[in-house]
Amino acid sequence: SSSSSSSSTSSYNATQQRLPGAIIIGVRKGGTRALLEMLNLHPDVEVAKAEVHFFNVEEHYRRGLAWYRAQMPLTRPAQLTLEKTPGYFAAPQVPARVWDMNPAVRLLLIVRDPAERLVSDYTQVLHNRLSRHKAYRPLEELLLRGGRIDPGYKALQRSLYHQHLARWLEVFPREQIHVVDGDALIRDPFPELRKAERFLDLPPRISASNFYYNTTKGFYCLLSAGHDKCLDESKGRPHAPLSSQAFNTLCRYFRRPNELFFEMVGRSFSWC
Ligand code: A3P
Numbered sequence: 301s302s303s304s305s306s307s308s309t310s311s312y313n314a315t316q317q318r319l320p321g322a323i324i325i326g327v328r329k330g331g332t333r334a335l336l337e338m339l340n341l342h343p344d345v346e347v348a349k350a351e352v353h354f355f356n357v358e359e360h361y362r363r364g365l366a367w368y369r370a371q372m373p374l375t376r377p378a379q380l381t382l383e384k385t386p387g388y389f390a391a392p393q394v395p396a397r398v399w400d401m402n403p404a405v406r407l408l409l410i411v412r413d414p415a416e417r418l419v420s421d422y423t424q425v426l427h428n429r430l431s432r433h434k435a436y437r438p439l440e441e442l443l444l445r446g447g448r449i450d451p452g453y454k455a456l457q458r459s460l461y462h463q464h465l466a467r468w469l470e471v472f473p474r475e476q477i478h479v480v481d482g483d484a485l486i487r488d489p490f491p492e493l494r495k496a497e498r499f500l501d502l503p504p505r506i507s508a509s510n511f512y513y514n515t516t517k518g519f520y521c522l523l524s525a526g527h528d529k530c531l532d533e534s535k536g537r538p539h540a541p542l543s544s545q546a547f548n549t550l551c552r553y554f555r556r557p558n559e560l561f562f563e564m565v566g567r568s569f570s571w572c
Contacts (some may be wrong), residue, residue, distance in 0.1 A: 317372040319365065320348070320381045322406040322500055323398065325468070326389025328458055329420040330410040331482035333531055336384045338485075338493055341510050341524055344502050346373040348383040355398055356391040365401060380500060390457070390464045395471040406500060407472060412482035413571040414459035414558065415550045416539075418443075421455040423540045440546050449553045456553075462560035469564065479565050489520050547572075 324332050340347045354360045354368045372381050388394045389409065398405060412420075422439045429436045442453050449456065457463075468477060478499040485492045490508045497504050514521045514530055521530035542550075551572040562568040 316375065316377075317369050318375055318381045319369055319401060320372065320383045320405065321402075322380060322382050322408060323388070324382070324384035324386075324408045324410065325394075325398075326386040326409060326464075327411055327417065327461065327482075328386035328389070329417050329424060330386070330412045331480075331485050332384045332386045332410055333535055334485060334489070335408065335410050335480060335482075335496070336382065337522060337529075337531065338489055338506065338510075339382060339496060339500075341522065342497065342502055342505050344378060344505070345380050345382055345500075346375045348372050348381075351385045351387075352383050353385050353387060355394040355401075356385065356387045361397065368401075380502065389468075392467060395468045399471050405476075407468070407477045408480060408496065408499075409465070409477055410480040410482045410485065411461055411561075411569070413569070414461060414554045415547060415572050416483075418455050418459045418550065419539045419542055419547075421458060423537065424534070425455070426540055427534065427537075439540050439542050443542075443550070444546060447549075449549060459554065460557050462557055462564055465561065465564055474566075479567070481569060483569070486519065 324335055326332065336347050339345050348371055350371075352360075352368065352371045354371070360367065372383065375381050388398070398407075411417075419439065422442070426436050443450060443456065451457075465477075478496060480492050480496060489511055490506070493506045494504060497506060510523055511520045512523055512528065513519075517530050517536060519530065519536045521528055523529075554571070558569075558571055
């Protein structure tokens, strides 16, 4: 699994583009890029580098599976093709479409503290707008109306994991969705990757020596084929400010939704 030099030596039988055997479906800002790049360290995994947005964007979906396949990397028959599009998780039309493509596809869902995720989501939109020289209202204004959470705020809705997962579970059996702890992946990627390898039926090939902690970045970076690589600067950047009072209101708001999510996945997380 590398797009660099080593693939040229194995390309004699890197014959074909294939539909994905596994998809990282979300969540947005959960660590989807880190998970994709880290799984790509595995020799039996090849990834679609760009987000594909096939099942959630009508214009793409209308182009059909041939178009989808054409977005995939070249693989040998024994390799797993993996793509990630965080927009899939919260889009209602997607689960049935994924099932129609392949009812045996394996789904990876990386989650993170929903309050932190929301602030990260806002921060991303803010940066996108600033880069287009547009203004954006402060987070607190979008989040609160008269001191109460505004349930219409999109980034808030994207953090209601139980609502979105419920739709996936109407279509896919629970065992087909592997939940990755995004906060654990930040702190210590290796154990989460070992679990993901197991879920994907891959022999354990990713090791602790594939990572080093970059003190400048404050995150783990990847070591592969002799060079090191951190995720780009849009990953792990400082969050937009939010008063601790507003953050606490947010944490209280998520308490019940989080419990519902924990019941759904049969496991709990230490979120705020
Ligand atoms: P923040 O920028 O809020 O810290 P996604 O790729 O789904 O957009 O997720 C982005 C998040 O991945 C980042 O959110 C960051 O916390 C997390 N992440 C996990 N592992 C990382 C790593 N090794 N390097 C950089 N970011 C990482």
